[in-house]
Amino acid sequence: MKDYTRREFIRLATLMGGVSLFAGCTLLGSSESVPKYSEGAPGVDPLENTIGVRNVYTVCGACLGNCGICCRVAEGTLVKIGGNPYNPVAVSSPLPFDTSLQEAAIRSGAVCAIGGSGIQTLYNPFRVAKPLKRVGPRGSAKWAGISWDQAIQEILDGGDLFGEGKVLGLREIKQSGQNVGFLAGRADWGSLHFIRSFVDAFPGAVLLRNRDQMTEDIDKAAIQAVFGGGTGLVAPDYASVKFLLSFGDAPLDSGIPLVSIARQIADARVGESSMKWAVADPRLSTSGSKADVWLPVIPGKDLELACGIMRSLVDRYPSVKQIQDLKLKSMVESRTVAEFAGECGISHQLIDRVADLLVQAGPKSAAVPGRGILSGKDGITAAKAVYTLNTMVGSEPGTGGLIARTDGFLEEIATVKRAIKEISGSDKTKTMKALLSWQADPAYHDPYVTELLAERGNPALFVAIDTEITETTACADYILPDTTYLERYDICTLPASVSANGIGVRKPVVGGFDPEKGRYIPILPETRLMEEIVHQIGTSLELPGFEAPKNESGKTWSVQAYYRGMLAIILENMKSSGFRISGDSDEVEKVLERGGIFPSRSAVSRRASSSVPESHVYWPEVPPQQPLETDISDGFLLISYTLPFHRQPDSSLNSWLLEVLPENKLAVSSQDAARLKIRQNDTVTVSSPDGKIKTTCKAQVLPGMRPGVVALARGFGYRQSGAARQVIDGITQTADRTRGAGVNPAVLLSKGIRKVKITAA
Numbered sequence: 001m002k003d004y005t006r007r008e009f010i011r012l013a014t015l016m017g018g019v020s021l022f023a024g025c026t027l028l029g030s031s032e033s034v035p036k037y038s039e040g041a042p043g044v045d046p047l048e049n050t051i052g053v054r055n056v057y058t059v060c061g062a063c064l065g066n067c068g069i070c071c072r073v074a075e076g077t078l079v080k081i082g083g084n085p086y087n088p089v090a091v092s093s094p095l096p097f098d099t100s101l102q103e104a105a106i107r108s109g110a111v112c113a114i115g116g117s118g119i120q121t122l123y124n125p126f127r128v129a130k131p132l133k134r135v136g137p138r139g140s141a142k143w144a145g146i147s148w149d150q151a152i153q154e155i156l157d158g159g160d161l162f163g164e165g166k167v168l169g170l171r172e173i174k175q176s177g178q179n180v181g182f183l184a185g186r187a188d189w190g191s192l193h194f195i196r197s198f199v200d201a202f203p204g205a206v207l208l209r210n211r212d213q214m215t216e217d218i219d220k221a222a223i224q225a226v227f228g229g230g231t232g233l234v235a236p237d238y239a240s241v242k243f244l245l246s247f248g249d250a251p252l253d254s255g256i257p258l259v260s261i262a263r264q265i266a267d268a269r270v271g272e273s274s275m276k277w278a279v280a281d282p283r284l285s286t287s288g289s290k291a292d293v294w295l296p297v298i299p300g301k302d303l304e305l306a307c308g309i310m311r312s313l314v315d316r317y318p319s320v321k322q323i324q325d326l327k328l329k330s331m332v333e334s335r336t337v338a339e340f341a342g343e344c345g346i347s348h349q350l351i352d353r354v355a356d357l358l359v360q361a362g363p364k365s366a367a368v369p370g371r372g373i374l375s376g377k378d379g380i381t382a383a384k385a386v387y388t389l390n391t392m393v394g395s396e397p398g399t400g401g402l403i404a405r406t407d408g409f410l411e412e413i414a415t416v417k418r419a420i421k422e423i424s425g426s427d428k429t430k431t432m433k434a435l436l437s438w439q440a441d442p443a444y445h446d447p448y449v450t451e452l453l454a455e456r457g458n459p460a461l462f463v464a465i466d467t468e469i470t471e472t473t474a475c476a477d478y479i480l481p482d483t484t485y486l487e488r489y490d491i492c493t494l495p496a497s498v499s500a501n502g503i504g505v506r507k508p509v510v511g512g513f514d515p516e517k518g519r520y521i522p523i524l525p526e527t528r529l530m531e532e533i534v535h536q537i538g539t540s541l542e543l544p545g546f547e548a549p550k551n552e553s554g555k556t557w558s559v560q561a562y563y564r565g566m567l568a569i570i571l572e573n574m575k576s577s578g579f580r581i582s583g584d585s586d587e588v589e590k591v592l593e594r595g596g597i598f599p600s601r602s603a604v605s606r607r608a609s610s611s612v613p614e615s616h617v618y619w620p621e622v623p624p625q626q627p628l629e630t631d632i633s634d635g636f637l638l639i640s641y642t643l644p645f646h647r648q649p650d651s652s653l654n655s656w657l658l659e660v661l662p663e664n665k666l667a668v669s670s671q672d673a674a675r676l677k678i679r680q681n682d683t684v685t686v687s688s689p690d691g692k693i694k695t696t697c698k699a700q701v702l703p704g705m706r707p708g709v710v711a712l713a714r715g716f717g718y719r720q721s722g723a724a725r726q727v728i729d730g731i732t733q734t735a736d737r738t739r740g741a742g743v744n745p746a747v748l749l750s751k752g753i754r755k756v757k758i759t760a761a
């Protein structure tokens with residue numbers, strides 16, 4: 001990729017869809033002050049502003065939340081991560097863009113526990129510090145450190161690289177037009193477009209999506225089917241929503257971004273709208289325990305619950321709107337509320353109660369499916385059913401219950417079906433000659449991926465760009481050492497749940513800069529930015545748009561220049577869409593300094609009353625007559641869930657988070673524990689019905705579990721990422737067994753197992 005002129009960059013960005021980014025934005029000024037019930041920002045720590053401590057405003061990358069963060073750097077070392085006071089994801093009343101950096105330094109914002117522990121992601125002792133090539137069979141944990149030149153040359157030219165016969169290099173794969181997959185794990189808007197430019201230029205290359213991106217695809221498809229094409233992602237409009245129905249979702253536990261969503265829910269509960277809340281989840285999560293109604297639905301029966309609520313609406317409220325989807329309509333008509341109640345395990349009475357709450361809130365209802373539904377079997381039908389509950393009571397995006405965010409720039413890249421096929425060993429995979437991955441760990445979620453890569457050796461060449469030897473990269477042929485999100489540039493969109501406009505800008509918080517080459521130098525000097533690696537491969541292969549620089553000035557292509565160019569175009573688009581940005585000449589610099597630009601909050605700003613209504617007794621209703629008995633003779637239904645301070649994959653291994661909870665436990669209901677004579681913290685064996693898969697863990701006996709259901713938190717039980725020994729250049733690297741504590745629920749669930757046997761060990 002050459003050094004772009006402004007005109008060329010505009011053309012490229014247009015081709016990538018970038019110019020349309022802000023086409024629909026308008027300047028919506030609002031100066032309403034926002035009450036700080038839940039700002040999460042105590043006073044400023046004077047130590048944080050000691051002379052010599054530098055504040056660097058950037059964007060967190062530990063999950064998909066894209067919270068604005070403020071990194072305190074002392075003598076080149078990152079010492080603390082807090083929230084960016086300019087960024088509406090980190091604070092409810094962000095500082096105006098023109099506020100000086102000096103003034104901002106005495107303001108603080110909030111981050112979640114994972115975001116705050118990002119220091120340990122940066123200084124992780126298990127980071128890969130130089131290019132590695134496997135010297136044993138795939139997955140054998142034996143590596144040789146090699147130079148960048150050798151790594152790139154072998155990846156391009158192939159040959160008998162591992163003493164196992166000839167492997168095609170990328171050059172020959174390109175010439176013969178065969179397939180290459182690029183699995184982009186944590187790509188944000190800017191980096192995704194960079195990767196897209198590589199994939200588009202490489203004949204036969206396909207961009208593969210990771211699990212989160214695929215559930216987002218399913219969500220978008222359901223939203224478009226129910227609310228019409230052109231609708232992007234939708235989220236509850238916390239400024240005005242009167243009834244929130246969270247299906248298979250626990251926003252206070254696993255919301256993305258966590259702090260922002262928790263803050264908005266807390267404000268909505270105590271605000272003028274006095275939001276009512278129902279949570280459908282077999283486990284009484286923190287969210288369920290703070291809701292008005294807990295619906296302990298049988299796992300996998302969310303569709304039946306949604307249909308039961310629809311049937312209750314149809315039977316008792318003739319004025320509700322028609323169900324448009326014919327398949328759903330006939331399903332709803334096929335059974336009575338009592339029959340649906342029997343199938344989903346929620347009483348007829350409670351189903352009617354939820355239907356009443358929907359009707360009372362009307363257009364200000366928000367029924368939303370969570371990842372538990374979207375990633376389930378036939379998630380799209382269940383998601384369509386949940387969204388249809390809104391339309392039946394007149395709630396559409398913009399009526400006060402839901403808001404829509406248009407993100408046309410995140411265009412469909414590969415269909416969900418194709419992506420699943422390509423990563424799971426379909427016919428197409430047989431023809432995929434090489435796989436490039438960037439910060440993706442599908443093998444943690446699906447051990448079958450390990451089998452595919454390591455045991456079947458498919459595809460023939462696997463190159464991983466990553467910071468660690470993870471479950472997935474452990475099966476790679478080459479690991480090219482990457483930088484962390486705290487040493488990167490990117491353009492980051494705001495999450496759908498935040499009613500604000502703008503973009504976050506990620507930039508390195510530590511490391512150096514080579515002014516001659518215009519190149520950023522990460523803290524581990526042999527690590528490289530993904531874009532540098534892909535750019536070198538692209539120029540070596542002479543891919544269109546990736547020509548080696550030939551300009552007379554001697555300037556070389558740099559990642560910084562690329563993102564500055566992209567940012568300049570975005571700012572230009574914002575201005576032409578009516579945003580006033582600033583009067584300064586160097587706007588790009590100003591945006592970089594502030595970690596993004598957020599020109600205005602939505603005109604629909606939050607209004608909350610100053611007193612907490614007495615009706616808010618934070619314990620949900622579970623009607624006493626509800627029959628919560630389940631036959632466990634043929635086993636327990638196993639579900640997995642996410643904790644607020646332990647998410648998968650990599651960030652959950654930060655030592656501060658492991659100290660909070662070193663290992664996950666099997667959540668089991670008090671009734672079942674009594675029947676099985678299991679007490680708190682007893683060791684139990686969890687096995688598949690045929691007994692072929694077995695694992696042990698401690699029991700967590702809870703009253704807030706649906707009997708017949710057991711649950712394991714995700715983000716534990718790693719087999720790699722520092723939990724296993726590696727031999728590099730003949731030297732055995734010590735493993736940290738604490739990083740592998742607990743059980744990875746995917747070991748059972750990815751095999752299609754839904755029922756497990758539990759016995760006291």
Ligand code: SF4
Pocket residue numbers: 060061062063064065066067111112113114115116256257258259
């Ligand atoms: S929710 Fe937490 S981990 Fe996710 S982006 Fe925000 S601060 Fe980072």
